């Protein structure tokens with residue numbers, strides 16, 4: 001195992017435990033505030049096709065945001081894991097019937113759901129374990145988002161996370177994709193590289 005891989009694993013272990021330990025009231029308040037900070041993205045009202053995720057493992061919860069987008073008539077897509085460890089994005093219209101649990105126990109759109117070519121999404125909101133103001137992201141370790149977004153310049157990449165997940169510096173590998181913005185419960189950050 002490389003030093004970077006070992007450092008990433010240790011950081012993942014600590015921060016995953018820390019976010020799972022947040023009191024439910026804190027998590028709910030963050031969920032409510034997140035829908036304000038994300039909508040401060042430039043030209044937010046012009047974004048029509050948006051990739052979100054369903055919160056797992058203590059992740060900051062974009063469900064209120066999803067509700068808002070669906071009410072406004074926008075298209076919401078969720079990640080569907082593939083055998084080659086990439087993601088497809090499946091349309092979600094807000095009902096549990098459209099979903100089925102994947103091998104990690106995370107609900108995702110059923111196989112028959114409409115898929116969007118990833119490059120045609122206007123914005124992808126990425127779950128994360130840790131983030132930095134320079135736009136570095138540490139994920140759950142599957143490399144799904146990194147593989148899917150490598151060589152793809154279209155969709156705006158917006159990490160969603162708690163303030164407590166911010167790190168001054170993150171161990172980086174060459175394949176890690178950088179974030180354009182990070183939205184937390186407190187603010188929207190434009191990442192400079």
Ligand SMILES: Nc1nc2c(c(=O)[nH]1)N(C=O)[C@@H](CNc1ccc(C(=O)N[C@@H](CCC(=O)O)C(=O)O)cc1)CN2
Pocket residue numbers: 053054055056059079080081103104106127128139140141142143144145
């Ligand atoms: N909410 C959410 N959905 C998502 C992601 C995510 O990070 N968050 N993903 C982002 O990529 C993909 C799923 N990636 C995941 C990668 C690792 C684990 C995980 O818990 N791994 C276990 C090992 C379990 C096993 O291998 O069976 C672990 O680390 O303990 C979960 C999801 C697609 N959907």
Ligand SMILES: Nc1ncnc2c1ncn2[C@@H]1O[C@H](COP(=O)(O)OP(=O)(O)OP(=O)(O)O)[C@@H](O)[C@H]1O
Pocket residue numbers: 008137138139140141142143144145146147150173175176
């Ligand atoms: N573009 C890529 N091509 C091939 N392999 C990749 C690519 N990106 C990542 N990987 C592989 O995926 C594995 C996990 O990468 P990493 O630890 O950076 O995941 P992560 O960003 O935390 O996960 P995720 O994106 O799923 O949230 C690494 O072993 C790496 O070799």
